[in-house]
Amino acid sequence: MTADYLFIHAILITMRGNGVGILEDGAVAVTGNRISAVGATKEVLQDWSAHRVIDASGKVVMPGLIDAHIHTGDGLVRGVSQDLNNWMQHGLWPFEQELRKDVDAVCKGSLMNIVEALKAGTTTFCDFDTPMTQIVQNHVKVGTRARVAELISELPEENKTAVGELYTFDPAQGNRKFLRNLDLIQKWNDRENGRITCMLGPQGPDMCSKELLLEIQEAAFRLDTGIHMHVSQGDREINQMMKRYGKRSIPFLDEIGYLNHRLMAVHLTEATKEETQLLASKGAGMILCSGSIAIIDGIIPPAAEFLEVSDRLALGSDQAPGNNCNNMFNEMKFTAILNKCKFKDPSVFPAGKVLRMATIEAAKAIGLGNEIGSIDVGKKADLLMIDMTQPCLSPIILHPVRNVVPNLVYSAKGSEVELVMVDGNILIENFQVLTVDEKQVVRDAQAAVERVCKAAELPFSKIPESRLHRMMQNDEL
Template sequence: MKIDCIVKAPHIYTMKGEGVGYVYDEAIAIDRGKIIEINKQEEIEKLYSAEEVIDLQHHAVFPGFIDGHMHTALAILRGLAQDTQNWMMFGLQPFVQHTRKEDYLLGSKLGIMEGIKNGTTTIGDYGDPMEDVCDFVDRIGVRGNLTQTIREAKNKVYQPGELYEYDRERGEQSLKRNIALYDRWHRKKDGRIRVLFGPQGPDFVSEELLLQVQKEAKTRETKVHLHTQQGSRETEQMIKRYGKRTIPWLQEREYLDETLLAVHLTDATEEEAKIVAKSGASMVLCPGSIGIIDGIVPPSLVFQGAGGSVALGSDQAPGNNCHNIINEMKLVTLFNKIKYENPEVMPAWKALRMATIEGAKAVGVDDIVGSLESGKRGDLIAIDLGKTSMQPLFTHPMRNIVPNLVYSAGGEEVALSMVEGEVIYREGEFTKIKEKDELKNLEKQVQRIGKDAEEDFKAFSHIHRKFMEEGKL
């Protein structure tokens, strides 16, 4: 039988079953974007002839990583909002006020390319506007689980304790843009692009608009991608406006169900996390971002223990500094071991499942990706086991490939990325776009943002201004 592609490797991690689904010396037969069989190499070669045979003799193959929550547009402001008590208002906002649409698109290109280089094949991007991001996702070939931001709160630097001001027209227009994005892009490109609905948070939109968003998402059978109990700032806003914390407030309004993709849960109690998990909602955990900007380990283990599905996310580069799920796997294991003072908590294999099949289930794409098995799409990555970070290689009496990937790798080990059975990245090069051409105006645009933001930076970014004055940055 003639097919499109055969991928051969000594080590394949299918992620089938309850563990990592390891198989040795097998091959993956792919045709028209789908995996049609995984079997011993000699059996696959007997049954199929392929247009392309990818022989990965010194590699391990995994399902492509799922990044459940990203703000790639903010990569244009990388490294500007760490080490401050209020990263959003005093770190980020002075620069956001001077960042243009074309700057954000450049940031998205930068963030998406970075994610692909580090093994991400499904991006959970969240921003405004998203039309041009969809175009780029289409061109570069990555899988997109994309969300348009819906926001009613006015853009300005709010002082601690100040209640957000709502602009009803702004909220209505952003919902209309989300609906238009859905109508144009949802399930396009053979289902490679999906569109979610994105109210920025229960504190950033009115109750009326939040409920309308849920209705629109349910009608269209997609998810609500919502920052949920994401910090003490949100909790303060909700208590001042409604007299209740976020999760009990959402529960009263029947907002907690399988439609909800709840991001962060930073300020959630363990009991609140259990409530969300038992409702059927999923969680996205961004350990690097929340660790850096809040110094908190969210209750993901409690969420999982209550039967909930958790995906990993890289969030945004101003706070987290990178879009790298390998980094998030390491941090989720490390932070939970420290939190619970137990080195056996959150083993490497469990973090890998969060980056693949469990993450796919959380964000609603496990029907097509997250594991390597017949009938699913051909989304996979190859890890070069010859890299020093993956050496030495043990297979008996214990395999050390997964621990090395989670605890030692940095991302440069990703030698190949495939989506829908098509190679989109190979040995440092994208196959469908030219990286230098996409980023050619980066330095010029960054210099303009910095110049325009100088006055607001000096007025609001107190700790960073102090660092600059003292020569510490």
């Protein structure tokens, strides 16, 4: 039989079974956009030839990484609001408000963000942003797999609610955003050979009325799609929920029927153990953004508590202004180290487990477990080839213990990703992006951010805490 591509002599990490499923001299055949054979190189070569054979000696071939929660539209404002107690209002808001007025800038930042993540091995993006009907076209252009949702909230365009006050809702604004999400689904769901799929995206239970949340829930059942939503993401949210409903977020969502397999609940930063395990027991998935939450809030979310009940836990990088990078190798390492510190136990969150959280368990959590996340015959051909001869990943030790997976989690930076394949198409080869001009993408983003920052300078200067932040960043203190 003849395949399109045949990877041979790889250290193959299949993610099959309950571990990482390593084959020390493995081969993978790809025909069209599917994996057509997996096994020992000697055995696969007995039955398969290919139009192109790739010798993967000294390389790892593994499933593509899944970023289960990312706002690519924030790519331009990386690093503007770090090291603050109130990251959003005192740092990000002046820039974010100006950025969102400039759709072209949002899209140029998104494209740069996607290229950044792709080069570090991310093949699937759960992109949660606005305006998604424009942003999704970046995924089409680059060739990535994307599971997209439009941010839906009823907050007014000019949200001037003081911290601690109950949000004022604008139902007309919420309805417009809901209709945009429905339009996104109609235009883009299951397009590009199935690479693009859509979900519904209420921004959070505190940012939508109960009536709108119920409308979104009904649409999710009717359209048979999932719901991507921030849940218990901060004390500000919990304060809003208690003021409005007299209930914390997760008990409220349970009461209105949101806790089920359709829900991808992001962060759970403020969730108690009991709330976390209630959500897990109802079949919802949890998306853990370790790097972002550590930098923004100095908090380690209750992932271990969730895992006591369910394995539907995935990792996400969140956004560039909160996390500074969108790199799933970074997220795996952060997740392992922070939880080892939290529990004062070096054996928790071992390397193989967090690698599963970025591959097969992530695929299950986002509803694509039958399509991606492991190297199995019939699954989509989303693959990475990683150069293990790079100094930070060397030497390769296979006996009497294997050091390959620990080194991928604790040593890799992402720059060792030599080849990326999505849906059977090679997007990166010899470390170079093939589908877009990377340098032009960066130049375009730089030009766009300069006009955004110029527009943000006056509103930024009016916030006393922001002025202090600028002095800190400019070494004036």
